[in-house]
Amino acid sequence: MKNLFKTEDWWSVWIGLFVFVISLFTLGGVDLLGWGVKTNVWMDINKALGVASKNYVALPGLVSLIMTFLFMLIVTSVGAKFLGLDLRKFAIGFTFIFWIAYACWLLGSWAPIAVNTPADMQKFGLNFSLRLTGESGFIIALLVGLVIGNFFKGFAGYLKEATRPEWYIKTAIVILGAGLGVKAASSTGLATAVLFRGLCAIVEAYLIYWALVYFVSRRVFHFSSEWSAVLASGISVCGVSAAIATGGAIRARPVVPVMVASLVVIFAVVELIILPALAMEFLHTQPMVAGAWMGLAVKTDGAAVASGAITDALIRGRAAAEGINYQEGWMLMAATTTKVFIDMFIGIWAFVLAVIWTTVIDRKAGAAAAGAGEIWNRFPKFVIGYFLTFLVMLVIGLAAPTIMSQLSLASGEADVFRVLFFVLTFFSIGLVSDFRKLWAEGIGKLALVYLVCLFGFILWIGLAISFIFFHGLTPPLM
Amino acid sequence: MAHQMSVEKETAQAQSQAYEPLLPAEKQLIIWSLVIGVVLLGILIVVSYTFFPGSF
Numbered sequence: 001m002k003n004l005f006k007t008e009d010w011w012s013v014w015i016g017l018f019v020f021v022i023s024l025f026t027l028g029g030v031d032l033l034g035w036g037v038k039t040n041v042w043m044d045i046n047k048a049l050g051v052a053s054k055n056y057v058a059l060p061g062l063v064s065l066i067m068t069f070l071f072m073l074i075v076t077s078v079g080a081k082f083l084g085l086d087l088r089k090f091a092i093g094f095t096f097i098f099w100i101a102y103a104c105w106l107l108g109s110w111a112p113i114a115v116n117t118p119a120d121m122q123k124f125g126l127n128f129s130l131r132l133t134g135e136s137g138f139i140i141a142l143l144v145g146l147v148i149g150n151f152f153k154g155f156a157g158y159l160k161e162a163t164r165p166e167w168y169i170k171t172a173i174v175i176l177g178a179g180l181g182v183k184a185a186s187s188t189g190l191a192t193a194v195l196f197r198g199l200c201a202i203v204e205a206y207l208i209y210w211a212l213v214y215f216v217s218r219r220v221f222h223f224s225s226e227w228s229a230v231l232a233s234g235i236s237v238c239g240v241s242a243a244i245a246t247g248g249a250i251r252a253r254p255v256v257p258v259m260v261a262s263l264v265v266i267f268a269v270v271e272l273i274i275l276p277a278l279a280m281e282f283l284h285t286q287p288m289v290a291g292a293w294m295g296l297a298v299k300t301d302g303a304a305v306a307s308g309a310i311t312d313a314l315i316r317g318r319a320a321a322e323g324i325n326y327q328e329g330w331m332l333m334a335a336t337t338t339k340v341f342i343d344m345f346i347g348i349w350a351f352v353l354a355v356i357w358t359t360v361i362d363r364k365a366g367a368a369a370a371g372a373g374e375i376w377n378r379f380p381k382f383v384i385g386y387f388l389t390f391l392v393m394l395v396i397g398l399a400a401p402t403i404m405s406q407l408s409l410a411s412g413e414a415d416v417f418r419v420l421f422f423v424l425t426f427f428s429i430g431l432v433s434d435f436r437k438l439w440a441e442g443i444g445k446l447a448l449v450y451l452v453c454l455f456g457f458i459l460w461i462g463l464a465i466s467f468i469f470f471h472g473l474t475p476p477l478m
Numbered sequence: 479m480a481h482q483m484s485v486e487k488e489t490a491q492a493q494s495q496a497y498e499p500l501l502p503a504e505k506q507l508i509i510w511s512l513v514i515g516v517v518l519l520g521i522l523i524v525v526s527y528t529f530f531p532g533s534f
Contacts, residue, residue, distance in 0.1 A: 200522050207515030211508045218504065222497040225504060360503040465519070469526060 008167040011079035013385035016174025018075060020389045023178070023414040027396075027406050031055040034409075036416035037065040041134060043111045043124050052413045069098050072420065079167075086161055093162030100148075101141050101427035102420070108137025116272060117309050131272060133303055135265055138240070138426045142262055145430015156431045165254040165428040169244050170382035172421035176241060177347060177389035179411040179418065185397020186404055204296065204465050205342045206349050209236030213453045221449050225361055226252045229353060230260050231446065235453050239264035239299040240422070242346050248380050249354035250362065258429040259443060263450050268303035271454075276307050280314035287315050288470040289463075291331030295338030296462035308335025330475030347386045354380055 004010050025032045034053025042048035049061025056064070073094055080090040108114060111124040116131040130136070149156045156163070210232045217228035229250050234243035240261040247257030275297060279290035294307040312331040319326055397407050500508075 203515050203518045207511045211511035215508050218500055224498060356507060361501060468523060
C-alpha cells in the first residue's frame, strides 16, 4: 500500500486522475480548468496564446500561461515531495524546463512551420510552409534539450532533479485516455457504414501491421525486443501516443519511445506531402478509398487529419472540373474515422503487450512464470489510469449523448495538460540523452526500418484494405 | 546523471549488439497476430458487405 505514494508510476496516475476529475466539473456547469493555456497557430505572437474554454475568454493569454505553469508546478511538487526529491531543486529545475519547453512548443506553432492545409496557408497569407503541424513543437523541444544536454552539461545537471521524462510521459497518457474516450463515444454518431468499415483499421494496424513490423525489425534488422515493440507500435498504430504507451507498457527506457516518436513525426510530414497528391492522381474515382487510406497510412493524428482534409479538397477540385460536385468533408470523415478507431485501442494494445512482456518475454531466463503478485508489481500502473479515464468518458458519452459538448470541453481542458506533459517529456529526453552516440550508432538504422516497412508494405496493405472496404462508395452530390 | 549516461551507453550498445534470436513467445505473438488479423479481416469483409452495404 505504501508504494501507492512512493513511485513515479503511481504518481502519474494520481496527477493524471486529479486533472481528469477537475475537468469533469464542467459536466455540472462548473468550469474549473478552462483557464489552461491553449496555443494557437500564429503569425502574430500576440494572438498565439488563448484559453481552453470560452468561459475564460476574458483572461489574457499570458496570465493563462502563468496559471498553467503554477498549477503544474504545484501538482508535480506534491508528487516530488512524496517521492522524496529535493523540493527546492525540483521547483527550480521544473521552472526552467517548463519555460524552455513551452517556448519550443510555441515556436512549433508558428504558421510558417505548422500550417499544413491550403485553406490555412491562405488564411495566414503564406506562400510557403514547412507543413510540420503543431506537433513539430515536440521535435523542437527534443532538439533544444539535446543541445543543452550535450553542450551545456552543467546547466543540464542543474535541472536534473526535475528531469523526469518517464513521469511526465505516463501522466500525459493517463490524461490522454479521457480525450480518446470522448472521441470513441462521439464517433457513434457518424454514418454507420463508415464507422463499421473503420473497424478494419484495428485489424490491420494492430494485428497485421504490428506483427509484420515487429518481425522485420527483429529478424531482418536484429533490433532487441524492446526497440522492436516500440518501433512496431510507432510505425503501425498511431505514432507518438502508441510509441510512448508501448514503451511504458513494456518498461522500455524513455529514450526508446521518444526516438521512435521523433521518427514518426518526421515521416508523417513526408506522407502528408506525398500521399494526398498520389491519391488525387490515382484514386480520384474512388474518393472514399482515398480518405480511408489517409487514416490508415499517416501515423500522427494531426498529419492524418490534415492529409484527409487535403485529399478531400484535391479530389473534390478535380471532380468539380469534370462536372461532379461532391459534398465536402466525406473523405475527411473516412480518414478521421479510421484514425479514431486506431487511437481507441492504443490502451488495449498497451495492456496486452504489458501482460505478454511481464509474463513471458521480459521474464528472466530460467525463472519460473511470474505469479499474480509479481505481475502486479511489475505491471505499469499508469495503464490502469489510462483505462479508467478512457472508460469513464466512453460510458458517460454513450449513456448521455446529450452532454457530449460538455464532455468534449472537459477532455479539451484536460488535454492542455496532456500536451504540455508531452512537451516536457521530449525536452527532458533531450536533456538526458547523449544523442551524438545514438545518431552515430542507431537512429539511421531505426529510420531504415521505418522506411522499409512504410514503403515496403504499410502503405500498400493500407491501400488494399481501404479499397476492399470503401470501393464503390462515393460522397453524396451537392 | 551518471546513471543516465550509462543508460545512453547501454542504448547505443543495445543497437549494435549481436542478434538475439526470436523467443518462442515472440514467434507465437507474431504468428497469432497475423492469423487472427487475416481471419478477422475475412469476417469483417463478409459482415460488411452483408449487413452494411453502405450507400450514402
